[in-house]
Amino acid sequence: MTEGIKSDEEKAAEARRGPQRSGGGPGHGVGVPVEKPANFGQSAKRLLGLLRPDRAAVILVVTLTAVAVVLNAIGPYILARATDIIFGGFFGRNIPAGVTQEQAAEGLRAEGNDTLADMVAAMDYLVPGQGVDFGALGQVLLLVMGIYLVASLVSWVQARLLVLVVNRTIFNLRRDVEDKLNRLPLPYFDRQPRGEVLSRVTNDIDNVAQSLQQTLSQLLNSLLTVVAMVVMMFVISPTLALVALVTIPVSVVITAVIGKRAQKQFKRQWKHTGEVNAIVEETFTGHELIKVFGRQAESRRTFDKANNDLYEAGFGAQFISGIIMPTMMFVGNLNYVVIAVLGGLRVASGTMSLGEVQAFIQYSRQFTQPLTQVASMANLMQSGVASAERVFEVLDADEQELESTSPVTLDDPHGQVAFEDVDFSYDPERPLIHDLDLRVEPGQTVAIVGPTGAGKTTLVNLLMRFYELDGGRITLDGEDITDLTRKGLRSRIGMVLQDTWLFQGTIRDNIAYGRPDATEEEIVQAAEATYVDRFVRTLPEGYDTELNSEASNVSAGEKQLITIARAFLANPALLILDEATSSVDTRTELLLQHAMNALRSDRTSFVIAHRLSTIRDADLILVMENGAIVEQGTHEVLLEAGGAYARLYQSQFAGSVVDVDEELTAGHQS
Template sequence: MSEQRVRGVPAQPSAPDGPTPKRLPAGGQRGGPPWMGAGMPAERSLNFGPTARRLLRRLRPQRLHLGAVIGLAVVSVGLTVIGPKVLGYATDLIFTGVIGQQLPSGTSADDAVAAARAAGNHNFADMLARMDVVPGAGIDFPALGRVLLLALGLYLAASLLMWWQGWLLTGVVQRTVFQLRAEVEEKLNRLPLPYFDRQPRGELLSRVTNDIDNISQSLQQTLSQLLTSLLTVVGVLGMMFWISPLLAVVALVAVPLSVVVTGQIAKRSQRKFIAQWTHTGELNAQIEEAFTGHDLIKVFGRRREVEAAFHAKNEQLFQASFGAQFISGIIMPAMLFIGNLSYVAIAVVGGLRVASGAMSLGDVQAFIQYSRQFTQPLTQVASMANLLQSGVASAERVFAVLDADEQIPDPAAPVRFTDPHGRVEFERVSFRYDPDKPLIEELSLVAEPGHTVAIVGPTGAGKTTLVNLIMRFYELDAGRITLDGVDITELRRDDLRGRIGMVLQDTWLFGGTIRDNIAYGRPDATEEEILAAARATFVDRFVRSLPDGYDTVIDEEGSNVSAGEKQLITIARAFLAEPALLILDEATSSVDTRTEVLLQRAMAALRSERTSFVIAHRLSTIRDADLILMMEHGRIVEQGTHEQLLAAHGPYHRLYQSQFHQAAGGDDPMPVAAASTAG
């Protein structure tokens, strides 16, 4: 579970109400919302070699299985390489038998050679001299059958070994990718919140899902073929030099030409693959954002703009993908063309060698097979270039996440709390998102155990930032925050957040039953404790009206319960957690007026004997707070009780009057909405 998920706390806190940070996150990604990255090139060109080597190093834990894979591949390829030579011997048996039938029986092979020379057929005589021919005898079918059975056995054994090798390699790749996914998940839990503030969620999801799946596919399809192809090239090359060094040199002429052509094409396709996966992540970010805010898009009539943005990014992805696949796809026909040129040259030279008696027909036939086996793995390696480049491009994107700067580690010898009281003190705290724009400067305050501290002020004053600092979602630039006299940096984050219950304005529910969502605050709670928390926070009132009661399944978006009911469930979750410190960020903003009155009573019981920080938009909800902090521009400009601040006729008095003076004057029966002053 993520470190950011604590008892009664959702996965992420609400967005900070200070200025939007501008610092680039670790991993090299630009900040801001997804559309800001539309059309941007990749941050840097893919460094293919180091990334590929780093990806291969991840296979080290599977080295025993890899050793078995290599051993099986060597034996399998060895058997496959021997096959053409055996078939060449079968060809010689057939050819020798056909020639022998045409010679007069009762004579010796030497007599047949001499007769051919006497007749002026010197080439035929040279060929007969190299053949083990018996004049008058036909094809030796028993010997031919044994040779063919041997060839069949070789190919069958090679196929079985190759199947075994594929089975082992599949396990190696999938275990490696499994470990990579686990490391990425653990890494995400160690990353600081600012990293996620600046990363479009769709882009991050694309790295965790699409890119890792692409790595898996690339490794699975390339490792086996690369290994087999390289071994085949070595084995076939050895057999070719054994049969005919001259023809081997002819075949090798195609290799440097193939390398040059492949390198030039791969260089041009690499940039396209980088752009392809970059645009894929950005398109995912746009789609995720559009569907998350689907209702707002409909309400404000921005469907055409969203569709235009989608089509523009989709067009960019199309162009990059088309270019990547087309350019890399040229490699295969280019290699086939070069291979065919080599094949023709070998056939011509080999035919001349047979005619001159320098080689047997079976050796030429075997060599032609070897030439095909020699160019085929080169062609396969070339055709895998697009898969390999695509996989390495994805690997770099995943490694960028793994290399991102992590949050400050927990202390090696953390302080342990046995009976926290909830006294919170800010000592000359300074914090800013942007180094050039101060937000909170030299802030000091004390929240005594059992007291309720309300934080009010205009948008951007730093209210939510203040409570996020208590949770250590962000690190301080200066000063310190203590809990019961202990600096929070001396505590483990889990221990600190385990003492805090938090209810946000933006509710967070996971897919599961209402009972499970409430029990998320304390998984070991009994059924009676869950029901007691539900009754105390008035969840029980609406749950009883549902057909399945507490077993009602909430979908991931919580669309089958109202906004107010979702907020009640999150309040019940915090209630059940029984935290020492309670943070309420406009926790009753989505409930009706009557329910809010009831919840205020429940909150009073919830806040008893524990310190509470309440971020309030409606000032009527915090009149009974023990201390009200009026914040402006990251500073506490006023503090005191409700009556004291009204009597001072300062910023709080003006803020209060902006909400209630019209209703008090009777000009308007409803209070003015405080949208302009909400923080």
């Protein structure tokens, strides 16, 4: 039932202490230093490690890919026979029948045609006096067609299986990130703009999915194809194969040099993407205040700067990585020219057949093509790994302290709360609470007052274990709250903050949020007790009224009433009200005071209030200044003491603006 984390006074206090948060306003966080470039190798290895749960399917994918590559590699070698059959038939038709192949070659040498004689002598499918053997040619072509058909079928099965593996992996990654977010301590979110966190959870994971989907299959296929093509080239001609292999080191050097420069740009691109999202999210959330204060131009300038940084990083990343593919194509074409020239010379010398040269050229093209594809995928791989690293940063973030291995269970809590020598600070260099002692008996109503930044909301946040103590302990019914599970502790506490939180759903669902098993009658009773029922009845759809994502179809006061009804329905042992009536009108506030009295009966309550009229009947009033309790007692006792509480009370009800001004002036002079 936690409506939020910090009140406005706490945020103001943090602003005074130093920049503890990132994203305090529109455009905040743009000046964050650029992160170091990603460790591509380590991050890529970890990304591939996500596939480990589906290792059996991955092994099958690799096997099917290997089968398809082998079949595709055999095709050109067999197809070379068809070329030799046609070429041999062309020469055999022009040689008289009855003359042997050796005789024909010797006759050509006698005429001085040594080159042509060498070619004739080396032909495997030459039959003097006979043309093309179309029967043998048809068998070869049918065999090749069957091989390619099977290879295509295997590739289709492999692609379908890979899609399943990748989507399941991303599903598990999203689940792990969601679980991790639930285990992160609240200080982590205090330091991160919401737009930045959302960008990592949505944009970056989507980019990882796209990169895996587009590159994993092609990368695996390309690497296996390179191996298969190298083997086949060595089978045909080791000499030409060595010439073709010169392409590999050249390709590796080009890819490494260009890729290293592009990786930095991709890291910057996704970092600036998160910043732009943070600015848009914050600007949209506070668009009313931005218009009220006339800061549209400044907000636009902040966005334009971040958008321009994103443009420059994105352009740089795509431009640099885009150089790889045309460079690789140029290297591949040079390799093709060299092989074609050398192959022609070997055919002329009779050391290779025309079909073998044709097959070798085809293999060399299929050899350089995967290298070019890998190079062209470099931008996708680098972008995906950069996004993966940002997601891994969330997964690697320090989690909240572990729960007790043998947690205590409070079956019937009474609500006795004690703070014993409590120390806490948001920043170790700026202590906030030191040696705080407090004891609250069951059923008491404790009001906490004090100037902005005194630590009032911090006190209840520590009770909720939103933050861990630096020293001392807090007990509930004599049990250290660290010995309870967080869920067990918070299930006993109801909390209503001045910053209301309602989710998209019906009013009924929002009231029952803290107690989903509540009956319709119990929901209505809670609504009646907190004066929600009176305005709900005026709505056309009553309790079935659907609240939008911003709950803008009800007023601010009505939102507050719904959150109070939610706490009322949960019936907690401890109740925390942090300026819970700040958004309602005076008449509604008076009505709510009666509802609050009923809500606070028989349970321990902590009430944080600036309007002292709302806490006059509290059993104990704590006055806090600079993280310490400077006064405590009832309303009457504290007024008679004439201390800090009396000054706060007089500033509200005596109407002495002059006194306040004099006090502020004296404070500045001192």
